[in-house]
Amino acid sequence: MNNSLLYSIAxxxxxxxxxxxxxxxxxMYGSAMAIFLERQKGTNAFNTTALNHKEVLMxxxxxxAAAEELETMVRxxxxxxxxxxxxxxxxxxxxxxxxxxxFSKGSRKWNLPHLISIVGTRNHTLYADKVIQELLEGIHYLxxxxxxxxxxxxxxxxxxxxxxxxxxxxxVMASGVDVVYPTQHQQLARKMxxxxxxxxxxxxxxxxxxxxxxKRNRIVAGMTDATIVIESQVHGGSMITAGLARGYxxxxxxxxxxxxxxxxxxxLALVQSNTAQLYQSPIQLLENLGWAxxxxxKVNQPPLxxxxxxxxxxxxxxxxxxxxxxxxxxxxxxxxxxxxxxxHLLTLELNGLILPHGGAFYSIR
Numbered sequence: 001m002n003n004s005l006l007y008s009i010a011x012x013x014x015x016x017x018x019x020x021x022x023x024x025x026x027x028m029y030g031s032a033m034a035i036f037l038e039r040q041k042g043t044n045a046f047n048t049t050a051l052n053h054k055e056v057l058m059x060x061x062x063x064x065a066a067a068e069e070l071e072t073m074v075r076x077x078x079x080x081x082x083x084x085x086x087x088x089x090x091x092x093x094x095x096x097x098x099x100x101x102x103f104s105k106g107s108r109k110w111n112l113p114h115l116i117s118i119v120g121t122r123n124h125t126l127y128a129d130k131v132i133q134e135l136l137e138g139i140h141y142l143x144x145x146x147x148x149x150x151x152x153x154x155x156x157x158x159x160x161x162x163x164x165x166x167x168x169x170x171x172v173m174a175s176g177v178d179v180v181y182p183t184q185h186q187q188l189a190r191k192m193x194x195x196x197x198x199x200x201x202x203x204x205x206x207x208x209x210x211x212x213x214x215k216r217n218r219i220v221a222g223m224t225d226a227t228i229v230i231e232s233q234v235h236g237g238s239m240i241t242a243g244l245a246r247g248y249x250x251x252x253x254x255x256x257x258x259x260x261x262x263x264x265x266x267x268l269a270l271v272q273s274n275t276a277q278l279y280q281s282p283i284q285l286l287e288n289l290g291w292a293x294x295x296x297x298k299v300n301q302p303p304l305x306x307x308x309x310x311x312x313x314x315x316x317x318x319x320x321x322x323x324x325x326x327x328x329x330x331x332x333x334x335x336x337x338x339x340x341x342x343x344h345l346l347t348l349e350l351n352g353l354i355l356p357h358g359g360a361f362y363s364i365r
Contacts, residue, residue: 007033008082010066012101013203016056019097025050026083026100036061072204076178078103091115092223095248099201099219103177105189106197110170110223114144114291117220117245119238120154120230121263128231128263131255132157135228138282140165142291145196147172147224149216149237150185154230159188162196169196172219174212176200181208214240221245226289228253228279232266239266246275251289251357253279290324290355290363308351311336312344319354320364327360 011022011032028049029035038045039058046054073080081088081102090111092098118135120128132154136146146162148155150171162169169192173181177200180186189198201219202212217240221227227245229252232238245252254276257264270276277288286293308316311334318333319325331341345362348354355365 004031004033005080005082006063006066006070007031007036007061008080008101009069009203010061010063011035012099012201013062013065013069014056017053019099021050021053022100023083023096023098025053031082031084032100069203072178073103076204078105078177078204079108081108087111089223091225091250092219095218095222097218098222102199102201102219103203104170104197104199105177106170106193107168107195108197109168110145110147110196112143112145112168114142114289115147115224116144117147117224117227117241118154118158118230119148119217119220119227119232119241121232121236121238121266122151122153123263124153124157124231125263127257128154128255129157131230132161135282135285136161136165136167139286140167145169147220149173149220149241150180150189150198151237152182152184154238156185156188159185159192163188163191163194166195171196171198172216172223173198173200173202173208174216175208176202176204176206178204179207213237217241218244221250222248224250226251226253226285228255228285229267229270229276230255231257231263233262234265234269236266239270242270242275252276253285253288255279287365288355288357290357308347309344312347315341315344316348316353316364319348319362324357324361324363327362330362 025035026032046057050057081104083098083100087108146158146167146169148158148171150159150173159169159171171189171192175181177198180189217237221241221244227242227250229238229242242252252275254267254270256278257267259268271278279285283293315330315334318330327341331338349356353365354362356362
């Protein structure tokens with residue numbers, strides 16, 4: 001029996017400690033087993049690192065339930081991925097509320113160079129279907145993966161079309177990975193496992209209760225570089241996912257629609273609030289993300305038809321060599337305050353030389 005995994009499962013099942021605190025403790029101690037062994041210090045345990053949670057951590061751990069869960073996982077072919085594992089989703093690891101344990105079926109090769117999530121309403125239109133088809137066809141040549149929520153509507157279309165194009169794609173579930181919901185997607189989930197698979201932070205047999213869905217959405221947002229919302233009302237899971245992605249300093253895009261259409265009001269609200277950029281085409285998406293555009297082999301830049309001042313030239317050279325570069329890094333490098341730097345960045349942006357990104361990063365256009 002894998003003792004280290006057993007402690008990880010037990011720690012994930014513990015109540016009385018928030019996800020944030022569990023994640024922080026794992027990053028501090030290195031593993032759940034190390035946290036458990038800290039208990040051997042008795043009254044001196046956790047005095048400097050987790051004093052607020054000492055009582056819970058020193059109480060009995062649910063080892064029997066963890067052993068039963070491990071047996072079920074082995075029996076059903078469910079793979080565990082702990083926060084400290086090398087294969088843990090590297091983008092999700094950066095989030096303070098990253099799950100300390102993921103359960104999955106299928107491939108775990110989710111640390112691809114590019115990863116996007118696509119979400120939207122369950123009651124979609126033919127327009128959304130066409131947008132998804134064009135989007136995935138326009139980017140499938142990249143070494144890229146797609147994440148969605150395996151729900152009816154937009155999610156299901158995304159997974160099906162990704163499978164057709166042989167794009168690795170993962171469905172993040174609000175249930176256990178052995179409880180495919182909706183049941184109509186059982187065959188689709190099996191198909192996804194050819195190159196991608198299904199993921200959940202919930203142990204086996206967990207039902208898809210309402211409170212699980214917002215928790216699921218943070219994984220969809222956190223494990224990707226960008227989230228694209230295609231049709232959404234003002235309130236709903238897609239809007240939650242978009243807000244979470246923005247909070248993680250990830251790029252968010254919203255597909256525009258008719259202003260009188262309820263299914264477009266959410267996307268329009270995201271753009272109006274500056275939560276999302278307007279999505280217009282696969283090429284525009286790739287350019288805004290600074291990813292390779294088809295047929296855009298790098299060529300020597302021709303002489304500029306205008307003259308930049310010396311600082312602008314040096315900033316441009318730095319972004320070209322190091323990009324994407326954070327605004328604060330540039331301010332420190334050139335000893336400029338944010339107001340002075342913003343003037344130079346705006347000059348470069350208006351002249352079509354750089355692209356701004358979420359989180360105050362800049363890359364070469």
